[in-house]
Amino acid sequence: MEAKRNVLRHVGAIAAVGFAAASLLLPVGDALAQQGKVKIGLMLPYTGTFAALGTAITNGFKLAVEENGGKVGGREIEYFTVDDESDPAKAPDNANKLIKRDQVDVLVGTVHSGVALAMSKVARDNNTLLIIPNAGADDITGPLCAANVFRTSFSNSQMGIAMGKVMAEQKKKTAVTLTWKYAAGDESVGGFKESFEAGGGKVVKELSLPFPQVEFQSYLTEIAALKPDVVYVFFAGGGAVKFVKDYAAAGLNKTIPLVGAGFLTDGTLEAQGEAAQGLLTTLHYGDGLNNPKNNAFRAAYMKAFKSEPDVYAVQGYDAAQLLIVGMNAVKGDMGKRAELVAAMGAAKLDSPRGSLALNKGHNPIHDIYLRKVEGKENKVIGVAVKNLTDPPRGCKL
């Protein structure tokens, strides 16, 4: 033990010296911000329950760049990719690796709100440009807003607010909510409660389970016991598939209408099959949106990736479009940060979803559609709320 300890102690000392030497040899970073390639760091889930979303976002992003000649602001791109595994615990480390070790110019990500919260903190601390192509944590463009942080997706409460309004208009009186217990779920349900109760309804019970568990049996029994007029849920990815199927297996879909944020049925219809037919959801995108940009986008995406695009692909696409707008304004010179950010903030994008502008906190202002599942599509049957912006509470920009 003694000799082993000595050896290990020497190892420790050598390791320390080794670190020092390695860091001396570390490149200091690209001081020439104008020339050379733009380093884009993609921090997204490529494994786990949100893997499909990470891939769709990446595809959409790269498609927009390709359509722009493969460059942004006249400069070529170098991608750095990190799989964040939708794990908030590893988020600061992962973000630090991209920002401090790889020295990326732009950070793009992510799906999971908890991970994005950590990412936005690291980006704010290091003043790195961050574009969020999905995670909807309200706070990121609220109290935690910053000049260098942008979002091209949505904020969690927007979908809930829209659906709550629609349900209240449909004269539903009581509701039960169910979701995973994390920022995205809590805020979505919170938005629903706010507008539903403002419209005269009452949320009789708020249920939740830890992310990403999918054992719903006791909750379904409780819902059946409470017999509300409507059930609002927030689930996405694999969890959404299971919930919709379990809801149908429990026979609840025949007596208690199920509604949710659009993620419940986006990208999941194939797996959900019969169980999802007729479900109403709210989202800022849907099938059958007949505008020229959307038609062109869908055709191009199908051609490039041999599959139908979904809302996540649209958000990734818009993230790249936003960056391109900014980079064009400063002609690729990222050193001109103030002009870059101003141009991005004022951008009016022609998005496949319709028109997209950003509010003070750099969060999207867009139409929220009401959709119904028909066959394998989320058919847009109306506009739930037009030009919904969520008030940037506490944003000091």
Next chain:
Amino acid sequence: MDIYSLLIQLLNGVQYGLLLFLVASGLTLIFGIMGIINLAHGSFYMVGAYMAFTLASLTGNLFVAIVVGIVLSVLLGIVLEWALFSHLYKRDHLEQVLLSYGLILVFEELRSLIVGNDVHGVAVPAIFNWSIPLTATLSYPVYRLFMSAVCLALAGLLYVLIHRTRLGMMIRAGASNREMVSSLGLNINLVYRLVFALGVALAAFAGMIAAPVSSVYPGMGTQVLIICFVVVVIGGIGSIWGALFAALLIGLADTFGKVLIPEAAGVTVYLLMAAILLWRPEGLFKRVG
């Protein structure tokens, strides 16, 4: 909560508890008989679930997958015991803990390597893919009833094995005094190997039948292991009856806790454990043999 919902939640709780018992029985058996603490027990559950998924995708039939899976898990148990765990009988608990912890990491990464980290659903076999309407609003999936029936049957078989067969007698004897049993000419090594394989198979089987209901996802092994530890701690290490009683207790506490006190759902089970430990530090039942 009206009487029907109460009864249905009771059913939910019992069903969950029986599944937990299946996994926990393997853990407590291995400890009670062989004195080995095996943290990787949850990984066997996960391995079972993933085997069900891959084999069912290949053969298109869950039952075939389960049969093949059981054979494979018995083999796995035998190999693991021979290669790794047999070295641990005379070692102290810290080393057992560390070795099995290392094993968990290995299993998790192998799964990641071979099957990936995605969440998968396993289809409920067609015969059971329907629901019995229990109330005007709620139907109960028949597959869950099937699961409970299977778990009960296995619990019965386990009892018969341990208390009514020669093998069971040897197992119980080996638990009390390994050296004496060896000197009587019984092959204690074989007995231990079989017991270990049995434990592994129980956990894996539980994973296989639970797969359609719980989905197949990376964290499932860890989750079930921790709860099993609580079951074994409450029930008393080495006691099968204790494991059954504690598993049902926990199944009910968890199910009712989720809907009655949603804010404290995950913690209910531990508060229960703390309360019981205050009263009986070594669990409710003394160990078998």
Next chain:
Amino acid sequence: MNRKRIALGAALVALALFPLAGATFYTELVTKVMILAIFALSLDLLVGYTGLVSFGHAAFYGIGAYALGLLAPKYEAANLWLTLPAAVLAAGIAALAVGVFVVRVKGIYFIMVTLAFAQMFYFIFHDTKIGRGSDGISMNFKPVAAIGSVTPFDLGNATHVYYFVLVLLLAVFAFLRVILRSPFGRALMGIRSNEHRMRSLGYPVYWYKLASFAVAGALAGLAGYLSALQFGFVNPELLSWHQSGNVLLMLILGGIGSLYGAVVGAFAFVALAEIFQALTRYWQLLLGATIILLVIFLPGGLASVAARFRRTLTGEEDHE
């Protein structure tokens, strides 16, 4: 003895000079390792010197971290000199409370109940409103080290944080050294080697074990606080049993029952993790395999390795 002193001196100098050489990324990395070393030292008191193998030590680490996360006001900086003692105290009290339950049992039961209680705390932070869920808590401002109007160092500066942690590491080390050389420490070691004998000699074994558990928990809380300070972010995974397993592993790598060993173990663990991570995405496979091989191929267990080397290097003291 001389060779040991020289090696230690060199290591200390290397640690002291390190930030001047490297980029921020590496300074922060070594800071992270030193914080883990404090964590490992705290567990060593319990496992190495009192003989209580806890598989739930990460709970107190996490409580210390969450103390800062919960105490930190949303729109201004917390005060270091107020929050640090609060965190250590919170962790110590939690350890005392848990200790009351767990110290009554031994061996395998002890391992299992410590794991179970750690999971309880994990779920408290993960599921209930206390901890704000699986996303964790983000602190908008780093704590300030202000005493009145004087701020001796800036916790927003990576180098300042490095030296602050280094000083604390040395302080914890010295503190443990003193405790272990005292009658209290000798009693703990007596309990580790033969509890029955200590009891028959009239020692109130239960209280000694409880005290050890509480102190170990408090020190783990200190490490947790520093970790929260460094990243500005706390998350329930800090209390996960992976964390508890990793810190046990650090002790094994460095040598149980040796204070230097705990520190070396922390460095060795992170070095191993970094090396494995550079080799493959599936690095935990290598780590797991290494652990398994370590346990199996040291014949007779790690304790006999100690005995074997002690025989060949007579005259060397086994424990510092």
